């Protein structure tokens with residue numbers, strides 16, 4: 001009888017300890033997250049990235065809108081000239097295909113700016129020593145930082161929904177929201193995996209410029225893979241196509257939420273974070 | 288029970304052995320000094336104790352917790368000021384200290400109370416809203432100290448806390464450390480000797496990763512007073528500057544081991560500090576010798592070796608412990 005209750009007591013104690021730990025951990029992660037987010041907005045990085053991004057994407061959007069509306073008009077005009085019925089042209093869909101296509105290219109220029117200093121600066125300034133000697137788990141530090149970068153990225157993405165509202169307002173028949181939603185899901189997943197790669201690269205160097213260049217180079221390489229994958233229908237190109245981040249992202253911009261593509265991008269994101277975790281462990285051995 | 292217990296600690300970086308087989312203890316509310324020249328392994332030891340880097344071999348128990356088995360418990364009980372204060376330049380002092388309290392797991396209400404206390408203790412009341420970037424070196428060091436104690440740790444580990452400060456700031460920081468020693472167990476590293484004699488109850492001397500001696504500052508002094516030193520000043524009658532006087536001649540007097548220091552004053556005044564075997568007899572022989580040469584003895588007195596010299600001897604000679 002007495003034994004049973006002591007075992008139970010131990011269980012309760014263990015459980016409460018675990019609970020306390022997770023609570024503490026979430027709190028620690030929240031602290032890192034807030035600090036990181038604050039850092040983006042105290043330095044000009046966030047403002048510069050957000051402003052230039054909005055301006056660029058606005059430019060691309062209205063440019064595509066103008067080009068495709070004009071094409072549609074011209075086609076309709078020609079058809080009328082020859083007495084044919086106007087060709088079926090889905091202007092909103094074409095604008096969005098191109099718009100989300102260019103978005104991925106713009107991201108490879110902007111996302112390295114969000115991740116370059118993440119760990120490189122902490123290492124250079126010696127503040128990593130503060131974080132790693134606090135009762136925080138490595139995972140909590142990494143996740144807090146990753147989520148902060150994701151937040152800025154979402155702040156980049158969110159206001160661009162205004163363009164879609166404009167498109168919706170002026171399209172007749174009304175455009176399909178489903179495809180837009182799919183594109184946004186794709187963009188978020190693409191951003192998350194690119195950011196996680198950036199986080200990893202930032203953890204392997206003390207110099208944030210080197211981190212930025214390496215990250216950018218890595219992204220460019222991924223784009224090169226995509227171009228190579230487009231060649232011919234050889235086995236090699238099929239493999240490359242499967243490995244290409246962009247070809248998976250492209251599925252989303254076509255309005256398809258393919259579970260394989262979701263899995264691919266999510267795995268890439270998790271992989272980047274796991275690599276960062278291991279880079280932390282080896283960092284401790286080298287310090 | 289010792290608050291800090293280190294057993295056979297070794298750290299290797301590839302072929303380089305940074306510290307080797309280090310063992311020591313520190314009791315409750317003790318200020319323990321860690322003294323050694325650059326590269327002795329002070330930072331490495333502290334980084335292991337704080338859980339920043341793993342050891343290659345050996346055991347560390349802090350407040351009874353093994354750092355490998357219960358890193359979490361240990362980290363909660365430690366305050367650490369690294370060699371370079373880990374500050375975020377674009378935070379204000381208040382924001383920074385609040386952040387540190389948060390990652391150290393301090394409850395909100397307690398953190399708020401501690402913020403005021405710690406700022407008062409470290410003399411930061413007037414700079415709470417100042418960006419750390421705008422603070423002087425001395426103030427930054429105080430912020431570093433404040434972050435180390437905000438969560439009321441049992442153990443404080445301070446890596447060269449006075450490095451790069453001006454003399455006035457050094458005195459302030461030393462006072463602060465002494466007062467912290469009343470509440471915490473402090474492990475303090477330095478390569479400046481007066482620091483340990485002024486603040487520490489016990490000193491560990493480290494050289495090339497090995498423990499050379501552990502003692503109180505007074506104990507070290509006593510232990511090394513075996514070899515006496517005397518200071519003599521005398522006037523050499525000489526006609527020209529190249530009279531041919533060689534201080535080494537004095538070293539040939541029986542009982543004189545070596546000349547520690549020589550100061551040549553104006554053309555004929557010579558001051559020497561000698562290490563001698565036995566004070567009483569050597570004095571007579573020295574005086575005799577000088578008179579025999581026709582030199583005029585002006586001063587002769589014994590010199591207590593300063594800690595500085597003990598330190599140099601400790602790290603250049605064989606282990607004495």
Ligand SMILES: Nc1ncnc2c1ncn2[C@@H]1O[C@H](COP(=O)(O)OP(=O)(O)O)[C@@H](O)[C@H]1O
Nearest residue numbers: 286287300303305324325326327328329330331
């Ligand atoms: N990350 C590292 N990689 C290789 N050697 C290191 C590393 N850190 C320290 N060392 C070596 O370990 C020894 C002790 O260094 P350290 O602990 O910094 O000494 P101290 O703090 O007493 O000046 C030095 O010889 C140093 O070169």
Ligand SMILES: [Mg+2]
Nearest residue numbers: 329330331370
């Ligand atoms: Mg050092």
